[in-house]
Amino acid sequence: MRSSRALAAVAIAAATVTAAAACSSGGSSSSSSSSTPVTSTSASTSTSASATPVTLTWWNNANTQPLLGVFQNIIKGFEATHPNITITNVPMQNEQFKTKITPALRGNSPPDIFQQWGSGQQATQIQSGKLADISSQVNSWISSLGAPATAWQTSGKWYGVPYDLHVVGFWYRKDLFQQAGITSTPTTVPELEADNAKLRAHNITPITIGSKDGWPDAFYWEYFAIRECSQSTVAQAMSSVSLSAPCFTKASADLAAFMKTNPFQTGFLGTPAQSVPNSSVAALANGKAAMELQGDWDLAAGAGLTTDKNLASKLGWFPFPAVPGGAGDPKAVLGGGDGYSCTTAASQPACAEFLQYLTTPAVQAQIIGAGAGLPANPQAASALTVPAEQAAAAANAAAPYVAVYFDIALPTTAGQNLDNAVAKWFSSPEPTGASIISSVSGPA
Amino acid sequence: MTRSTAADAGLTGPGAADTAAPGPGAVRRRGRSRLRKLRKATELTILLGPGLVLFLGFVLAPIVVGAYYSLYDWNGLGPLTHFWGLHNYKIAFNDPAFVQAIEHTLILTGLALVIQGPLSLGIAMLLNRKFRGRALMRLVVFAPYVLPPAVTAVMWSLMLQPGGLVDQVMKAVGLGGLVQLWLANIHVVLYTNFAVLTWQYLGFGIVLLLAGLQGIPPELKEAAAIDGASPWQATRRVVLPLLGPTIRIWVFITVIGSLQVFDIIFLISGNNGGPGGAADTMGTYLYRTGFQSQAFSYGTAIAIIMFIFCFTFCLVYQRYALRRDTAGALTRAVT
Numbered sequence: 001m002r003s004s005r006a007l008a009a010v011a012i013a014a015a016t017v018t019a020a021a022a023c024s025s026g027g028s029s030s031s032s033s034s035s036t037p038v039t040s041t042s043a044s045t046s047t048s049a050s051a052t053p054v055t056l057t058w059w060n061n062a063n064t065q066p067l068l069g070v071f072q073n074i075i076k077g078f079e080a081t082h083p084n085i086t087i088t089n090v091p092m093q094n095e096q097f098k099t100k101i102t103p104a105l106r107g108n109s110p111p112d113i114f115q116q117w118g119s120g121q122q123a124t125q126i127q128s129g130k131l132a133d134i135s136s137q138v139n140s141w142i143s144s145l146g147a148p149a150t151a152w153q154t155s156g157k158w159y160g161v162p163y164d165l166h167v168v169g170f171w172y173r174k175d176l177f178q179q180a181g182i183t184s185t186p187t188t189v190p191e192l193e194a195d196n197a198k199l200r201a202h203n204i205t206p207i208t209i210g211s212k213d214g215w216p217d218a219f220y221w222e223y224f225a226i227r228e229c230s231q232s233t234v235a236q237a238m239s240s241v242s243l244s245a246p247c248f249t250k251a252s253a254d255l256a257a258f259m260k261t262n263p264f265q266t267g268f269l270g271t272p273a274q275s276v277p278n279s280s281v282a283a284l285a286n287g288k289a290a291m292e293l294q295g296d297w298d299l300a301a302g303a304g305l306t307t308d309k310n311l312a313s314k315l316g317w318f319p320f321p322a323v324p325g326g327a328g329d330p331k332a333v334l335g336g337g338d339g340y341s342c343t344t345a346a347s348q349p350a351c352a353e354f355l356q357y358l359t360t361p362a363v364q365a366q367i368i369g370a371g372a373g374l375p376a377n378p379q380a381a382s383a384l385t386v387p388a389e390q391a392a393a394a395a396n397a398a399a400p401y402v403a404v405y406f407d408i409a410l411p412t413t414a415g416q417n418l419d420n421a422v423a424k425w426f427s428s429p430e431p432t433g434a435s436i437i438s439s440v441s442g443p444a
Numbered sequence: 445m446t447r448s449t450a451a452d453a454g455l456t457g458p459g460a461a462d463t464a465a466p467g468p469g470a471v472r473r474r475g476r477s478r479l480r481k482l483r484k485a486t487e488l489t490i491l492l493g494p495g496l497v498l499f500l501g502f503v504l505a506p507i508v509v510g511a512y513y514s515l516y517d518w519n520g521l522g523p524l525t526h527f528w529g530l531h532n533y534k535i536a537f538n539d540p541a542f543v544q545a546i547e548h549t550l551i552l553t554g555l556a557l558v559i560q561g562p563l564s565l566g567i568a569m570l571l572n573r574k575f576r577g578r579a580l581m582r583l584v585v586f587a588p589y590v591l592p593p594a595v596t597a598v599m600w601s602l603m604l605q606p607g608g609l610v611d612q613v614m615k616a617v618g619l620g621g622l623v624q625l626w627l628a629n630i631h632v633v634l635y636t637n638f639a640v641l642t643w644q645y646l647g648f649g650i651v652l653l654l655a656g657l658q659g660i661p662p663e664l665k666e667a668a669a670i671d672g673a674s675p676w677q678a679t680r681r682v683v684l685p686l687l688g689p690t691i692r693i694w695v696f697i698t699v700i701g702s703l704q705v706f707d708i709i710f711l712i713s714g715n716n717g718g719p720g721g722a723a724d725t726m727g728t729y730l731y732r733t734g735f736q737s738q739a740f741s742y743g744t745a746i747a748i749i750m751f752i753f754c755f756t757f758c759l760v761y762q763r764y765a766l767r768r769d770t771a772g773a774l775t776r777a778v779t
Contacts, residue, residue, distance in 0.1 A: 098735075099735055102520040102521060102738060102740075103520070105521060106520060106521055124519065124521065124738075125521065127519070127521045127522045128521040128522065129522075211719070212627070212713065212714040212716075213714055213715075214714065214715065214716045265606075266606045266607075266625065266628075267605070267606035267625040267627065267628035268628065269625075269627075269628035269630075269718075269719035269720075270601075270604075270605070270606075270625065270626070270627025270628035270633070270713070270718070270719065271605070271628075272601075272714070276598070276601075276602070277602065278601065278602055278605040278608075412519065412737065412738045413519060413737045413738055413739045416732075416736050416737035416738070417737055420716055420732060420736075420737070423716045424541075424716065424720050424721055426719070426720075427630050427719040427720030427722070428630075428720060442539075
């Protein structure tokens with residue numbers, strides 16, 4: 001989801017292509033589901049699945065370049081080594097994808113492979129009964145992906161495999177920091193506030209934020225929450241869908257106090273996050289603000305919105321600073337990733353083989369090269385070339401734990417309600433954050 | 445209805461001649477009339493059938509199914525198991541955000557009637573006079589309506605950003621003191637959205653009213669003038685009453701459109717309906733809860749509430765305002 005936000009340039013042309021692709025998917029998915037019974041019996045009786053031709057329909061949100069082309073290349077590579085398997089790529093615009101996937105999972109002909117983001121959203125989707133438990137296919141190798149992949153594990157069973165990871169942190173302009181006389185990046189929130197004051201004194205907007213979209217606001221609240229709350233408290237809150245622990249209230253108070261220092265640009269409540277020239281990432285890319293708390297995709301998102309060819313060298317990255325006195329580990333990061341699931345309609349082991357193929361270092365290098373995110377397979381870490389991105393990846397790897405974005409970690413409805421409540425709270429921050437705390441048990 | 449009256453009253457030709465003929469034709473006549481009924485039934489089936497099927501399948505059935513789904517707790521994935529009656533409706537009316545969204549929708553509707561109405565009428569009257577460049581002016585005034593709302597929204601959100609074109613123009617003409625955070629100030633953002641909506645949809649009202657004005661015979665105004673009516677009196681007593689049907693239709697379309705407003709608000713102020721939900725409408729609230737939060741049954745309940753709003757308005761308006769315009773066509777003549 002996050003990467004698609006980075007890549008989402010929602011063109012009408014893309015929508016047309018998607019519509020055409022969606023139409024064609026109807027036919028191919030029905031053909032694949034009709035071939036399914038044959039293949040699955042052959043797969044269970046013989047050790048090799050290479051006998052019967054298999055078609056897999058692949059729904060993803062990579063509808064724009066460069067990832068679109070990369071995925072098409074990956075399909076070619078996979079089909080070359082697996083001559084009996086055909087992958088039908090069905091890219092669609094992210095929001096459209098999300099609207100279509102729920103009815104598709106409820107219907108009788110779901111796609112064979114589809115994108116999802118693990119954790120609580122995955123647990124919600126499992127209720128459809130259409131997600132395939134691929135534990136027996138992936139158990140032998142998935143541990144090589146490390147702890148972040150466990151977001152695709154529910155009740156000890158694997159329902160998906162990540163192909164990239166994401167981490168949220170502060171992107172900053174080295175040139176503007178220098179102008180304001182800031183020599184090292186802040187490690188605590190008071191230091192960050194002091195740097196903001198220095199930047200203001202030099203007439204530089206300290207931090208840009210795209211509050212119109214809501215989810216960037218949630219990054220702040222969630223980071224204060226994981227600085228104030230211990231790992232177990234966060235995990236408990238996500239699994240019990242309750243933010244009643246006092247540290248969550250403390251997080252609201254911290255954020256309200258932080259916002260009192262006027263860290264954001266003028267009119268930030270109306271600023272979109274990405275994709276348009278008046279977005280917060282464009283402000284960072286064009287040097288109109290010194291920092292932005294965003295995902296690792298921010299560079300890719302900003303590069304298209306500036307004429308500056310040297311943007312990558314001007315940006316640095318530092319993790320969200322520590323909150324003095326907080327119970328949370330200051331090295332913990334907020335993040336997540338993009339992954340794929342097989343549905344029960346998909347032929348096995350063909351589908352699981354494809355998901356594994358996506359995590360092989362050579363394929364990972366292609367995906368990471370397209371700016372999709374951080375590699376899901378640690379062996380592909382060398383594919384990152386920009387220092388700021390390397391810093392983000394290093395912080396992610398060194399983190400004692402990765403707190404999955406709360407809107408993904410929670411069941412879908414509760415998670416979205418939390419995002420909406422934080423966004424609303426941003427227009428009038430008050431220290432109790434009562435509306436945020438109660439939001440997760442909100443409507444329906 | 446009109447068909448049957450036409451058939452009863454004005455049918456000429458062999459059938460009519462037969463009815464008039466007495467005597468031995470009686471049996472044959474009954475046969476003929478049965479045939480005629482059959483023919484009428486076939487005709488109705490063929491003409492109304494396809495439309496009726498589409499209407500039932502894609503309009504009525506979804507409303508009924510939607511009403512049914514709204515009585516459950518359902519996230520769109522599993523089967524409908526958790527029946528909880530009107531609970532979704534209770535949540536909705538106890539949610540301050542939804543009540544606020546209704547208020548905003550009603551404010552937008554009210555403003556549309558009070559501001560867009562007179563404005564369209566005034567401009568339509570101006571454009572109805574003869575002057576140089578009239579065709580060009582008509583084109584210019586109508587142009588925004590032709591733009592897709594998505595384009596309008598993106599364009600205006602660029603111009604309305606802090607320090608954007610709108611702010612600069614206002615400063616240049618000495619109105620710098622009135623500059624606001626158009627999209628970020630919770631007290632302003634709803635009206636900013638209304639201004640953009642007006643910019644987009646004013647042309648529609650103007651064209652509709654202009655067409656109405658052109659249907660008024662100039663002789664009537666001349667006659668009024670000869671009788672000593674001032675231009676104002678002629679407008680008030682002759683033009684406006686004759687424009688009544690057009691105005692009433694315009695009100696109807698505007699109210700329904702305003703109650704459902706979504707696209708421009710969604711694109712300008714985002715899925716949260718602006719800062720603090722200050723520009724949230726029923727449409728954006730429905731999208732946020734139904735599609736984004738995937739609380740499908742709750743979203744359906746919101747859709748049903750919206751439907752009830754629109755439907756009630758339609759019924760009341762049809763009964764009291766549109767009746768005289770549609771008399772004879774949709775209803776029996778007012779007596």
